[in-house]
Amino acid sequence: MLSTWALLMVAVVTEIAWGCSLKALSYFSLSRFFALIPIALTCANMYLLARVMRTLPSGLTYAIWTTLGAVGVLVAGALLFNESLTKGQIFFIGVCIVGVVGLHLCSKG
Template identity: 40%
Template sequence: MAWTILVIAGLLEVVWATALKQSDGFTRLGPSIVATTGALVSFLLLAVALKHLPAGTGYAVWVGIGTVGVAIAGTVAFQEALTAGRVFFLSVIVVGVVGLHLVER
């Protein structure tokens, strides 16, 4: 269950970070509310997951999901470049996240 909560927390990190970009420095109300609420819930879920997982593993997985998710969201929503180098290094992060999950079972 801790892993499920951690994945949800990571996905919410993607939501709040993307909304933060759309908030235009907290000058747009809707995205600002989504960003702050998403961040709060994401942190709370991370804290719950860390009750049952090692801190280093949980945090690394949370950040990894957020990093890869926001990079994908940036490519889709904001037309950020998706170069071969970005794909390679994002793939390395995915391998690391999966590896941490496998060794912590």
């Protein structure tokens, strides 16, 4: 069985995939069948997040999930969809990562 922290990272990856799937739907004008992908990712994501919250505090879990998800979608948008990232955005992405690492190091879970 995956550890709680590994499960949280899987939830983060599904969150990033969800954000990218929404962009892909609008970017590539895919068929209605592909609209099921974000719905399936949302269901998987919420299930994983709920499982993690059984063990870790909800505030810590949510803060890490949202921060890493947002950073991941920003980076994926730049890599997959040629969205621009400024030096300031890159700096603050780093600040977000430092904050998440700090939250992890200060947690008891």
